[in-house]
Amino acid sequence: MASFEVIGGNKLKGEIIPQGAKNEALQILCAVLLTSEPVTISNIPDIRDVNKLIELLQGLGVHVERNAPDTYTFRADNVDLDYLDTEAFVAQGRAIRGSVMIVGPMLARFGKSKLPKPGGDKIGRRRLDTHFVGFEKLGAKFEYNASDDFYSVTADQLKGTYMLLDEASVTGTANILMAAVLAEGTTTIYNAACEPYVQQLCRMLNRMGAKISGIGSNMLIIEGVEKLGGTEHRMLPDMIEIGSFIGLAAMTGSEITIKDCQIPELGLIPDTFQRLGIKMEFRGDDIHIPAQDHYEIDTYIDGSILNISDHTWPGLTPDLLSVALVVATQAKGTALIHQKMFESRLFFVDKLIDMGAQIILCDPHRATVIGHNNHIPLRGIRMTSPDIRAGVALLIAALSAEGTSIIDNVEQIDRGYQNIDGRLNAIGAQIRRI
Numbered sequence: 290m291a292s293f294e295v296i297g298g299n300k301l302k303g304e305i306i307p308q309g310a311k312n313e314a315l316q317i318l319c320a321v322l323l324t325s326e327p328v329t330i331s332n333i334p335d336i337r338d339v340n341k342l343i344e345l346l347q348g349l350g351v352h353v354e355r356n357a358p359d360t361y362t363f364r365a366d367n368v369d370l371d372y373l374d375t376e377a378f379v380a381q382g383r384a385i386r387g388s389v390m391i392v393g394p395m396l397a398r399f400g401k402s403k404l405p406k407p408g409g410d411k412i413g414r415r416r417l418d419t420h421f422v423g424f425e426k427l428g429a430k431f432e433y434n435a436s437d438d439f440y441s442v443t444a445d446q447l448k449g450t451y452m453l454l455d456e457a458s459v460t461g462t463a464n465i466l467m468a469a470v471l472a473e474g475t476t477t478i479y480n481a482a483c484e485p486y487v488q489q490l491c492r493m494l495n496r497m498g499a500k501i502s503g504i505g506s507n508m509l510i511i512e513g514v515e516k517l518g519g520t521e522h523r524m525l526p527d528m529i530e531i532g533s534f535i536g537l538a539a540m541t542g543s544e545i546t547i548k549d550c551q552i553p554e555l556g557l558i559p560d561t562f563q564r565l566g567i568k569m570e571f572r573g574d575d576i577h578i579p580a581q582d583h584y585e586i587d588t589y590i591d592g593s594i595l596n597i598s599d600h601t602w603p604g605l606t607p608d609l610l611s612v613a614l615v616v617a618t619q620a621k622g623t624a625l626i627h628q629k630m631f632e633s634r635l636f637f638v639d640k641l642i643d644m645g646a647q648i649i650l651c652d653p654h655r656a657t658v659i660g661h662n663n664h665i666p667l668r669g670i671r672m673t674s675p676d677i678r679a680g681v682a683l684l685i686a687a688l689s690a691e692g693t694s695i696i697d698n699v700e701q702i703d704r705g706y707q708n709i710d711g712r713l714n715a716i717g718a719q720i721r722r723i
């Protein structure tokens with residue numbers, strides 16, 4: 290297990306370019322299984338979860354060519370279904386959450402797929418019912434083997450239908466959509482997730498020959514087609530990384546310009562950090578955060594305490610609440626952080642409390658943060674990164690803290706942030722990988 294030694298208290302200064310979006314990449318990479326023709330994808334982040342998914346695709350027989358550091362061409366013209374029965378596949382499937390999205394494309398194109406319980410963050414219950422109920426509605430036969438946690442689906446020919454999802458699952462919507470594009474007839478997915486990740490997938494599938502309408506809404510209508518062809522696709526910048534950099538700039542009092550953010554795709558993210566008191570300027574498509582010694586949390590019109598909570602898109606993504614929470618610890622004022630979706634994502638606050646933050650963990654979903662207004666700096670300590678976003682929140686805390694911190698288990702951060710130590714050191718951070 291690798292660790293970061295972080296010397297805190299430095300102000301950072303400079304420009305940073307966000308990586309391509311992790312959660313979009315996991316969907317888009319699975320979609321290459323839908324065609325035998327070449328698909329070229331650019332702005333692919335070089336991070337653990339994405340590289341693991343690329344290895345899984347290679348195991349399945351997908352031909353992978355790296356044209357540039359962030360650009361690959363994939364050709365799924367010789368997929369090996371027997372690979373689904375190998376130990377290597379089981380290990381790869383269990384390692385990441387994104388592996389679940391091979392099921393829809395494999396089912397649609399080859400009539401069968403299976404998967405062990407996928408990995409990903411241990412942040413609470415992460416059920417897959419929405420995915421498999423959706424496949425069943427399209428006519429697939431589903432089996433679950435509880436002894437080895439294996440999910441299997443088979444179908445001769447999927448048939449389009451109307452379905453109302455029990456929840457607007459992000460990966461569930463992507464998975465069902467990728468099955469429906471090759472089904473016979475029309476599928477309507479109501480209560481569909483509509484994150485930019487899903488919108489990007491829809492646009493890519495349409496370029497491959499799919500007929501999807503309702504993109505960006507919670508009702509997707511898909512007219513099935515017989516086959517799909519190759520295409521080119523470019524990933525959006527990672528909105529979670531952009532939010533993390535905004536939080537980092539505020540906590541360390543740094544002046545940072547985040548380049549090429551595709552600001553219209555960020556939804557409520559800039560607004561949320563502005564409500565925490567962070568000043569920012571939109572310069573073309575860049576976000577400039579000036580150095581700020583103090584920032585003050587907004588209140589509601591009636592003076593009551595600001596509540597930052599997650600919601601399905603276009604609400605605030607749950608993946609940024611850990612960063613919002615850490616930012617609030619040095620703001621002037623009080624905020625309630627309410628993580629509605631996941632029940633184990635706020636426990637990392639005990640480390641922030643050890644660092645000197647004033648936080649009351651009200652219950653597994655809610656924490657009240659009383660900001661120090663930068664009068665009392667956090668103290669460097671030794672801590673472990675429990676999940677990807679808590680990991681980055683602790684890194685931000687350590688960079689702002691007085692003294693040295695050690696963060697263990699940084700593989701969790703590497704799952705989603707490309708060369709984070711190198712990129713932050715280039716603008717003045719002191720992070721050593723040990």
Ligand SMILES: CC(=O)N[C@H]1[C@@H](OP(=O)(O)OP(=O)(O)OC[C@H]2O[C@@H](n3ccc(=O)[nH]c3=O)[C@H](O)[C@@H]2O)O[C@H](CO)[C@@H](O)[C@@H]1O
Binds near residue numbers: 458607
């Ligand atoms: C690889 C990937 O893309 N991972 C993202 C994806 O995970 P993933 O697709 O696994 O998450 P889901 O959207 O399925 O659901 C996330 C959690 O929220 C709950 N839920 C979901 C929808 C809803 O309307 N109500 C509700 O309570 C679910 O029960 C679950 O506990 O979306 C999550 C929610 O944005 C993000 O945190 C993950 O980073």
Ligand SMILES: C=C(OP(=O)(O)O)C(=O)O
Binds near residue numbers: 385409411
């Ligand atoms: C929860 C996340 O990832 P995953 O779904 O891959 O575990 C995340 O990206 O914050």
